Amino acid sequence: MHQKELFRLETPYRETLAIKGTEFGSADAPESLAVVGALRGNEIQQAYICARLVQRLQQLEEEGRITGRVKMLVIPVVNSFSMNIAHRFWPMDSTDINRMFPGYDQGETTQRIAAGLFEHIQHATYGIQLASYYLPGHFEPHVRVTNAKALDPARLRDLARMFGFRYALVKEPSPFDTTTLNYNWQVWNTYACSVYSSVTSSINERAAQFVLARILQFMEGIGAITLAEGELLAPAAETQWAREEDLVNVRTQRAGFFRPVVAVTQTVQQGDVLAEILDTDNCAVREVLVSPVSGTVFFIHESELINGETIAFKVLHASEVL
Structure with a gap:
């Protein structure tokens, strides 16, 4: 193990912004892996998972x-400046790294x-972000690959399947x-995957341990x-593939208290009630959200308050799973 300053x-x-990473494995290994955590200031769960990975x-x-066959570099936090003041983007101009x-x-x-950062990770054989x-909310933990058309898509899918997530999504860029890390990694011939935990701005230990196992x-x-x-606490699942566009958005029409009655990963049928929107004056039901399709609840809005015309749920259409 060797910790070094990258930038x-x-x-x-x-105080000075310093990006640090921890290296494992042989320096002359034939392959390399880079794992990047928090690029944004509110990615607490992502930083925590990386720190747990370093510990493990x-x-x-x-x-x-x-084994020494793969040199590994783990970078828990890139944007510590924004994290220190709880700001998602760079605070001076709100730009996104x-x-x-x-x-x-x-x-x-x-x-x-x-x-x-990219100077140190652009030549990695494999990349995990x-x-x-x-959208702030709770997700089905999953892996995503961007179809940058720069690498062998079959190999990229095989690698994504290795994680053992229940779902893998393919995104057409x-x-x-x-200008994202995942896309540019692939342009520089790195097989890159983006891993999503169930939360972002808080630590969920159970979810962190699950993603760590993956x-x-x-x-x-x-x-x-x-x-x-x-040895792994969370056993692997057989990965099912879907396209990102197959996630069906369920939007609110009214604003109010957001009271979901389903959970992430739950299977729902078309017409099932997903949530109620309550009046903030007297808790009268202003709107009932129902699932437009049968499938799996993939995303749920996070806050107890919700605006009108806001995505409250994403449901993965069962018939669209590849």
Whole structure:
């Protein structure tokens, strides 16, 4: 194990921003893996999972169960500056580091941060980003791959399947996605996957341990570590594939208290009640949200208050699972 500083940025307002990573395995290994945690300031769960991963790899190293065939670099936090003040994006201009790749070392602040990070991870054989969604809420833990059309899609799917998540989503990139880490990793010939936990801005220990088990299983699958039979607390599932566009949005029409009656991962039938929207003056039911399709509840809005015309649920249509 070796911890090193990857990038340093002096800031005029707070302490210096330093991106640190922990390396495991042989420096001359034929393959490499980079795991990136919090690119955004509210990605607490993502940073926590990476820190737990460092702890677990340290134990495996002490037990002689890191093979040396894959060099591993784990970076729990990139945007500590925003995390310190609980701001999702870069606080000076609200730019998103994950929309700045591959970066520019003479550009704006977030471009320079992206460039400084990417310099150390752009040649990795495999890449894992602990990502978060633009909507605050609770997700079915899953893995996503972006179809950047730069690498062998069959190999990328095989690698995503190694995690053992219940679901894997394929995303067709829009022009907006071409500056993300996942997309640029693939352009630089890295087999990249984005892993989503069930929460973002808080720590859910059970969900963290589940995602940690999935990452460890992937690491064993690529030959980086060895695990004992039955060692993982959360057993793997047979992965089912779906397209991101197959997630059906359920939107509110009215605002009020948000009272869901279903949970993430729950199977629902078309017409089942998903939630009630209650009046904030007297708790009268202003709206009842029902599922437009039969399938699995994939996402639920997080806050107890909700606005009108807001995505409250995403349901994965059962007939669209590949």
